[in-house]
Amino acid sequence: MKMKKMLVTLLTGLVIVVLAACGGNEEAKKDDTNKENKQEETAKNEEDAKKQMEEMQKKMDKQKLKEDKKVAVVNDEELLGSDYNVLLNQLQMQYAQMGQDPTSKEISKQVKDQVIESLVGQTLLLQDAEKKGYTASADEVNKELEKLKEQYKEKGQFEKVLKENNMTEDQLKVQIAENIQYTKYMDKEISAGEVKEDEMKKQYDQMAEQAKAAGQEAPKYEEVKETIKGQLENQKKQEKIVQHVEKLKKDAKVEVLI
Structure with missing residues (x-):
């Protein structure tokens, strides 16, 4: 029975194809025209x-x-x-x-x-990192640069992206070095602090309420717990960074010229 049903399906499909080919020339022309227009x-x-x-x-x-x-x-x-x-x-x-x-x-x-705010803040943080001995080696910079280049498989694509962002490879290497230096500094000098269970549950409840208001069902708490934890850790760290920059500003001489 299964083989017969399969044959019937194949034959039916063949008949439809033949009929379309023989009697559907006008429709085919219309389809071609519509396709060209699209x-x-x-x-x-x-x-x-x-x-x-x-x-x-x-x-x-x-x-x-x-x-x-x-x-x-x-x-x-x-x-x-x-x-x-x-x-x-x-x-x-x-x-x-x-x-x-x-x-x-x-x-x-x-x-x-x-x-301006970002430039001043980044400069103060990097100056403090330099002062405290955090550096990026040429080897570390080149490894990160190669990782970036590997993301662009097509020939010339990496250079095109640099051009679109108005950057040279040397400028990118400077940014990479600063990012490595900055990351080392942040990891050692600024702690996000512990994210407590009640903070995560509070964040989840807010998310669940928003989902409900939009007529959607929120995922279970356990399914998104780690994501929420990461978000709160990042939020706490950003707050600490802002506080740290403000502290550095108090002992710094900053003059904006534009």
């Missing part, structure tokens, strides 16, 4: 999106500073336009990806303030 529409949409992104990039580029322009001085260390522009581009792209215009008057002011 392809043309997709190509036009992609071209429009590309033009919009190019226009946005031009507007974003106008907000860059000259590479050698002094942006701020932190404990006698000068921060230049080249440092500012790297962070500026990263933040602008984040806003653009969220559907907001980073070059609008209100948001560009926010972006500028965030870039």
Whole structure:
């Protein structure tokens, strides 16, 4: 019976294919036309999106500073336009990806303030890391660079990404070195503190309430417990970092020049 049913299915399918081929020429022509129209529409949409992104990039580029322009001085260390522009581009792209215009008057002011705040904070932390002997070896930097390159399989893709982010490989290596130095410093100097069970349950209850309000069912507590713990640890660490930067600022000389 199973073999007979299979043969019937195959034969039925064959008949449908033959009938479509013999009597459906007009439909086939319509399908081809619709397919061509959709392809043309997709190509036009992609071209429009590309033009919009190019226009946005031009507007974003106008907000860059000259590479050698002094942006701020932190404990006698000068921060230049080249440092500012790297962070500026990263933040602008984040806003653009969220559907907001980073070059609008209100948001560009926010972006500028965030870039300055980040630059000053990072500089103070790295200065303290340097002072306390945290470093990144050339071997550590090269290993991390190779890991990044391995993520881009196609030839020229890595270079293309660097160009899109207005970075050179040397600038990236400097960032990698600073990240390694920063990570070592953070791991030793700033503890997130213990996340307690009642904190995790409180966070879960809030999440469950939000899910319920949206007409959804929240996963069981045990299923998301580790995720919640990680989120709270990260949140606590960020708070500690902000407090630590504020403490470093009290003993620092910071002058913003833009």
